[in-house]
Structure formats: structure tokens, C-alpha cells
Amino acid sequence: MEAVSTPTLTSVVLFIPLVSMFIILLFREDTQSEYIRWGALIGSLLTFAASILLWLSYDPAQPGLQMAQRSTWITLSATDATYNISYYVGVDGLSLLLVILTTFIMPLAILSSFRSHVLVERGREKLYYAFMLLLEWAMIGVFVAQDLFLFYIFWEVTLIPMYFLIGIWGAEERIYAAVKFFLYTMAGSILMLLAILFVGTQAQSFALPDIIAKVQANPDMFPFSGLFSTQSFLFLGFLIAFAIKVPVWPLHSWLPDAHVQAPTAGSVILAGVLLKMGTYGIVRFCLPLFPQASIEWAPIISVLAIIGIIYGAWVSYAQTDVKKLVAYSSVSHLGFVVLGIFALNSQGIQGGILQMVNHGISTGGLFLLVGMLYERRHTKAMSAYGGIWKVMPVFGGLSLVIALSSMGLPGLNGFVGEFTILLGTFGSPYLGFFFALFATLGVILAAVYILYMFQKVFMGEVDKEENKNLPPLHWQELAVLIPIVIVIFWIGLQPGTFFGSMDASVNQLVTQVTSAASSVVLR
């Protein structure tokens, strides 16, 4: 479908959060805090509704961009022609589900903050919800932007609200964690800026679909001659930025700090959406722009991904802090996603994208559970709990579903994603049996640390006096958890709905990568 210059549904979804942010900024903090809270929630729910409309009007048979809008922003002069930086947004099978994941997670994160004690303690509620909506705007922007300049802007803007969310409303070590988060991400993204500039100048365009078309027509545009050549350096420029965000081992050290120090909603968004920006970026930019380099580097990165899978699971098991355990499990889960992507076949990438959604939902859910426990007991140490299921039966039941989903139990969402990824890895001409074998080890380890955590917190006798009278779930907390559990079952039992919407786009991507790579004789 052709891009138009009039606003499309994509732009509507993108800008509802920003408009809502400006609206809640108009309210007075001291007397109208109710309006601020509910305004933020309604804004994010409207965004969700609009994104559902987006899904309904999306035609899954079309591989290309849909509901795209393109308007010139800056005109750049070059020696022989001029080219544009444009406001260019649209969705396709690669980004649609992630947009919906974002709009799904945000209302839950906002609703879960209503009862948060840090907001009462530290105040500045208006700023908090404004940052949440700003963050939603930027995250949706990352997923819909089709212009490299625009993408970079959204990518960097996500940094600011998250930095403040961790830094103002975080736990004791919040300043250290916030600054570390900022510097790590910035270090990666600024190298990407150079790569973007180079790609844009070389291709005389910053619009991604145009550049991909040029790469297809002329696979030698970014010269490739092995692991260390122009194309590989550009590939790495993008990849390092994304790998820090994912995070791929050994670039993960900011993550435990940020996750543990962030307020509950912050962790939920961080795990639920922000980390996916990295894996999405790999699929969206690294693969189609640098096909030969992607193939050449695939085994190396997959090894790092597998190290991450095993290392993350191992370290999770060693934690005594329940939030840290969940944080490290992210490293492990996202290793699967990266592995699936670098299988470079349709199954691997589809599994990867679905697993991004799955991880967002189940790990987001786990952080919400930890947050609810923390609100009641003000500690994150696993040893302080035990027998919670007896005290809070509904909570225990819901927790079990979410934990099992994170573990990858068949019938729930996590299994579908991991299974497809392993299938893709096994069938990939670049990876193969041993990669799949070691990754499977990660599935087993996941069962170990999740069950260990579940047993320590929920099972056994209520031996601590403080745990005997924990209040049951508030209706707002139920309203947060139930949608998550529904989606967990939905993806687990009906994965076809989700695979169907990305099938065409992923197949097109795989063809692009393999055809561009095979048309160049490796030197």
C-alpha cells in the first residue's frame, strides 16, 4: 500500500498518548490528583482501543507497510540530488503485535500504580503519569517509525522518561541504577547514530523501505567481504545498540540494577516493552539492511544468545531477592528471542516475535506479582515469604498460571514461542542441532528457578507472623492480573491468530535476506 501524507490510524495510535499527556498536565496536582490518574488510564485505554482497530483493519495477506503515512520533514542537499528526512510511520507484520503489546501493557502499568506506596511517599504524581504517557508515545514511535532519523529520535526519547521513573520513584540505589541505565543505553545508541548517518548518506535516503529496495537491487551497496568489512561494521553499529537494550550477554549488567531499583510499573514497562525494542530493531534493521553480515555473524551472536540463556537461568537460581530473580530470567528469555531471530528462517523469526510478546506478558506479569507482594510486606527477600497461597488463594492461583507461562508449560503462551524458536534453530542452515540442544538446556533450567521461586514464596506453611494477615487482592489488582491470564491462555491455545498476522511479512523478510545474500559471491 502506498504511503499517504494525510494522517492514518497509525498516527492516531501514536499521538493519543502524547495528547493525553498534555491534557493531564493541565490539571492541578494538589486538588485534582484523581483526574490526573484516571486521565492517564483513560488515555492509555483509548490508545489500546485504537490499536485494536489498527489490528482489525490490518490485512494479514499483505507483507508490506500498511496504514502508512509519509510527510517530508527536513530536506537534505547532496551533491547531485536532494533527499528527505520524513515523518514516515506505518505497521506491518513485524511491528503490529509489538504495538499492541505496548498499548496492552501500558494501561495495566498505569492501573497498577494507583495503589503504589512510592507515589504517596515521593509525590509528584502528575510528573509520574506524564512520563508514563510520554514513554508510551516514544515506544509506539519506535515500533512504527519507518525513517531512520525518526526511529533514532523515538529510540533516544524513551530514555528520558525511563531515566526519571527509575531515578525519582525507584528504590534505595535508584540514582546509581538510573545513571547506569542512561549511560549504557546512550553509549550503544550513539554508535548507531553514526551507522544511521553512514547508511543514509550512502543510500541517499533515510526511509527504510527505500533503502531496503536499494539493497535488494544492489546487494553490494554496503560492501561485504567477511566478518570485518564495511557492511559488518555498520551491522555491528546497529547491533550493539540493540544488544545493549535486549540485553545480550555480556552487555546485560545494567539490567538487574535498573529492574530491581525501578518502581513496579517501571519494571513492568522495562521488561514488557523496552527490552523488545532491541530485538525488534535487530529484525527490522539489521537483517534486511545487512543480509550478508547477518548471515556471517549469526553463529557468533547465537553463541552469545545461548550463553545468555544458560547464564541468565543459572544466576536467577542463585538469587535470594525475588525481583532480581525475575530480572535475570529476562536475560535468559530474551536469549531465546535473539537465537530465534538469528536462525534466519521463517519459523525462527516468527517464534522470536511471538516470544517477544510472550515475554512481555509473562515477565510483565511476574513483576506485577512481585510488586503486589512488596506493597503488602515491603520486602523483596524470598525468605520473608512462604505459604502465601494459603493466605491469598486467588493471588496464588493467578501467580501459578503466570509462573508456568514464564516457564514454558504446554498449553500456555511461553511454550508456543520457545518451541517454534527451537524448531527454527534446529532447521536453520546457519545454526543447527547443537545450538538447539544447548538452548533446550535453558528450558529445563527455567523450570528449576521458576519452581524454586514458587515453592519458596507460595508453598509450605505460613511460618512468619507478618504473613498471616495479608489483605486479599483489591479489585484494581484483579483488573490488572486477569487480562494477563486471559492473554496467556489465548496465545497458548490459539497461536494461529498471532502467527497469521506476521506470516506474510516475515516470509518477505526471510526472502529478502537470503536472496540478497545469495546474489553476492562470498569472497
Added chain:
Amino acid sequence: MLFEVPSLESLNLGAALPAVSLTFGVCVLLLVDLLLVPKDRKEITAWLAVAGVVVSFVVNLFTFNTHTEAFLGMFVADSFTGFMNIIILLTAFLGILLSKDYLKRAGIERGEYYTLMLMSAAGMMFMASANDLVVVFIALELLSIPLYILAAFRVPDVKSEESGMKYFILGAFSSAFFVYGAALVYGAAGTTSLPGIFGAVGTIVQTGGSAAFLLLAGAGLILVGLGFKVAVVPFHMWTPDVYEGAPTPVTAFMSVGAKAGGFAALLRIMAISLPAFTLADGQPYAAWQQTFWIIAALTLILGNLVAIAQSNIKRMLAYSSIAHAGYILMAVAAAGTTGLTNDATRAALIYLLAYMFTNLGAFGVALAVERDDGSGTNLEDFVGLAKNRPGLALMMAIFMLSLTGIPLTGGFIGKWFVFKATLDAGLVALAIIGVLTSVVSAFYYVRVIVNMYLRDGEAETPGESRMVNWAVYVAGAGTLIMGIFPFLVTGLSDLVTVAASVVR
């Protein structure tokens, strides 16, 4: 004939009107302030100075996109001049707004202050339009001498005196370097006119020999002289002390204005008259590019690394301004590649404009936090600012993010074009140094945000000044507008074509 009285037509005053009108305004202001303005009503002088700036700004709009020469070819009015004039006049305007209440608080309210500031601004404007090495030198002196006095304006404060003295001695040295360099260039090219030098370079390159060495040495010495003005490593030593000691509005003014003037002259001399000066015929880059590259890299590394260790906001901003000179120098170095002169010059101009808004704003906030006796300039004094003065803290956060180069601010747009020019010129290593040092810079800029927003405490700020608030908000609006609507600025800078203007 040895001496000829030029006719009024051949002077073509109209082309030089923005700078001439400001100079004229300064002379009138000097008399009016002395004779008519009563001693206790010096704010009248401030308003008159603003009026002078506004008149010059309006005149500049009319002459913006012309290309004519004035004063028998010693002065050129083109879009480069017009763009620089916008930067310089905005600097002067914001500088006056920042000064008015500060002078009263510090007890140094004297009318000459505004006269000196505008005189220096006129010098910068002449610098931007100089078409002859002699004019560059005169403009350099006109720019510098008022600044020496302004730096020491807070007498009998020892720090301020030291600041003025240091600036004067080093400035005098640098002027000497510049004159010596100009003399050598004259020796090689046989003319001091910039287009004339451009025309002579071709022959010098082809014949080679001593003339080429003279030209090289001359260009080097000119770089030393102007390098002091714009504060690039290794000619930066004076900067932190002078910036710290000078009254804060003066620091704000000179951190932007003197740099703008210096870079205008550097671009005029290097990118406009010496771009074709290569050591071997047919080389695709100018002979001076290598040197600029190295100096830019050193400036970036040293400025950003030393800034981390600072605990005083004025010293930190001083080192940060050294670092930013490095980014602009990246663009100047890129201008040395054949065919890129226009693009790189535009990048430098865009960067300067963004830097102007951002840096003036940052100094404005620093000045609002500073106490009457000149204390309160430590980074610790920003703790809790977000609670006491939320508006100012928000602006400061925007300025810090802009200096770091985060999108949606002017600083990002500036960096984007500078890095683009550097990559286009093939200076990949320099571009990588540029981005890596940006990460380092994030460390100390973010610390200010940490202090304002993340740490608990109460900030003690002196009474609010409406003028300062206005200046800060104008600077903040400029920073954001540049970041969100960059096409406004790129549209303006696309009119700037320096390379073609001299080729004839």
C-alpha cells in the same frame, strides 16, 4: 596614486548596515548614558541597548540574502554574514536580559557595561563579514578588548580581576600570533584580501616551494591566534579560570559570542580562502585538515574528560564549552574536503545556533541560582531545584539534554549535521571520537539533572528576576523549536553558500 579618498557610493554602506548600525548605536549609547541617564536608573541604558540590538536585527533581515561587498571589498555581506549576525545579535540580546538584574544584585551596575557588550558584539559582526585579513584583525581586537574589561567588571572581587588580567595577557599573545600569521600569509599570497588569497592559492600549490611553506606556517599561526579565542586544546588553558572569575552574564556572553566570532573568522579564512590549499596537486583535502582533525580530537577528549571532575557549574560549563568548540571544529575540519565546504559550513552554523540557545540558557539558570555575593555556583547548589523553582529546573534539564545531544533538542540537530559532515568528509575516526566523547559528556550533564530532580533537599535561590526568567525561557523555546522543527533552521542555512561566493 598612493592614497585615494573613496567615494561614498563605492563604500556601499547599505550592505554593511547591520554592523554599522550597531556600531553607531554604541556610540550614541555611550553619550546618552554619560549625559542623560541618571546614575540610579541604569536600566534605561539596558533598554536602549536592547533597542540598538533590535534595530540591527531588523536591518539584518533586509540584507540577509544579498551578496555584495562594502568598503572597497574589505567587507562582504552574504548569507553567511547574515546567519552569523542572527546568532551574534541573539547572544547580545539574551546577554543584556541576563545582565540587568544581576548587575544590580552584585552592586556593579554601571552604564558602560552595556556599551562594552555591544561594542564586542559589533566586533563579532565585523568578524563574520570580514573579507580581508586586516579587517579580521581589527574586528578581533574590537571583539576582545571590551571582553577583557567586562571579565574584570566585578572589581574589587579578586577572582574577577584575575579573570580579566589572565584573559587580557593571553588574548594579547593570541592577537600577536594572529598578526604574525597574517603577515606570513601576505608574504606568500601577496595580498591580504581573502578572495585574493583564494585566487593566489592555485599558483602557490602548483609552484610549491617556499611560498607554500610560508602559507602553511601562516595558516598555522592564524589557527593558534583564533584557537585561543574559540578555546580549543591546547590553547584552552585560560578558559576555566576566566569563565569562573568573570561575572556570570559576561561568562555567558563570551562563551557564545567570542566563540561565534572566532569560528566565523576561522571559517572565512580556512574554508573560504584556503580550501584549495593542498600540499600535493590534486589532493582531495586541504593541507590544514589534518591539523584541525587532531586539534578537534584532542579538544573533544580533554574538554569532556576534565569536565567530569568539576564541582563548580561555571567551571563545568567552561570545560563543556571547550568540548563544544571541538564539535564545531569537527565541521571546520570537514570543510577542508573538496566539495563539502558548503555542507560543512552549514553544519557549523547550525551547531553554533543550537549551542548559542543552549549555553546561554544554561548560564542563565546558573546565574539565577548564584547568590548575590557570587557564591552558590557549585553543583551541590542545584540539589532540590526542581522543588523550589520547577520552571527553571525543567529548562536546565532541557539544556543539559541538548548539550548531551538527545533528540527533540537543538543540540541533537547540531550534532546530527556535524557528524554527517564529518562522515561525508571521510573522517570516520574523528566521528567515532565525537560520538564516544558525547557519551562521556552525558555523565556530567546528567549529574546536574540528578542533583535537581533525583536528590532530596532544598535549594536556596536568591529572589526571582523576571528578566532572567524570560531570557531562560526564550533560550529554552529556541532549543526545543530547533529540535522539533529543524526544517526552520535547515531552510535558513541552506541559503548559505560560502564556496560559490568567492569563486569567480
